[in-house]
Amino acid sequence: MGRTAGRSPEDTRRALLESAGEVIRTRGLNASLDDIARHAGVSKGGLIYHFASKDELLLELARSVLARFRDDVAARLDPADDAPGRFTRAYIRALLAPVEDEVAARREMALISQLSTVPAVAALVAADTTELNDEFAADGLPPDVLTLVTAAADGVSIAPMWGGTVATADHRELEKRLIQLTRRPELWQSLPWTP
Structure with a gap:
């Protein structure tokens, strides 16, 4: 899916961080990148574009x-x-x-x-x-x-x-x-x- 239409890269990155927070709070640290991407409305590839790994996402x-x-x-x-x-x-x-x-x-x-x-x-x-x-x-x-x-x-x-x-x-x-x-x-x- 890539970048969601109408979202800037900064907006997408922010949405991914917000989604990661929400998903981790409800599912714990075992939440997958797929879960986080889906919650943010982006593809897993779109998530990987912004954060190369789960560790990088958690640090950010x-x-x-x-x-x-x-x-x-x-x-x-x-x-x-x-x-x-x-x-x-x-x-x-x-x-x-x-x-x-x-x-x-x-x-x-x-x-x-x-x-x-x-x-x-x-x-x-x-x-x-x-x-x-x-x-x-x-x-x-x-x-x-x-x-x-x-x-x-x-x-x-x-x-x-x-x-x-x-x-x-x-x-x-x-x-x-x-x-x-x-x-x-x-x-x-x-x-x-x-x-």
């Missing part, structure tokens, strides 16, 4: 998921904020932002979890995590404050995976308080249980 799918999150963090950087912790605040905002479609958020988390079982994807995720940790280290916050606020945001952000939500007033208050800790790290250091 993982890259797209990671890039969406990185884009979300970048979009939440405050251009007027030049104080230490600027990147960390954007990260907190991205993780704790109310999600319009919590089912889609849950699917995205499940997808990256499944993809991370593929060794090449696990290596990609590890490299992305190292890069993220380097950005945190350069952000200028005391390590204990950074650990506290990122661990809290990371933990709360996975609530949709278990059927929870991050769209409550309590979550907005938590986001506000975590951001306050990045602006005034001495608040954290003055707590009696600080080592």
Whole structure:
């Protein structure tokens, strides 16, 4: 079949990645290239034109998921904020932002979890995590404050995976308080249980 009429190569590639995500979420990593191509409305040859192998497709799918999150963090950087912790605040905002479609958020988390079982994807995720940790280290916050606020945001952000939500007033208050800790790290250091 080749390229579907009316679709640009970029549109076809995007459709293939979306289809791969949907098929893998429902059928698992054993889903075939035929299944993915059929779901995207292209021939297997059309899929192979864009992605030479299933491994290449899975890697690109993982890259797209990671890039969406990185884009979300970048979009939440405050251009007027030049104080230490600027990147960390954007990260907190991205993780704790109310999600319009919590089912889609849950699917995205499940997808990256499944993809991370593929060794090449696990290596990609590890490299992305190292890069993220380097950005945190350069952000200028005391390590204990950074650990506290990122661990809290990371933990709360996975609530949709278990059927929870991050769209409550309590979550907005938590986001506000975590951001306050990045602006005034001495608040954290003055707590009696600080080592």
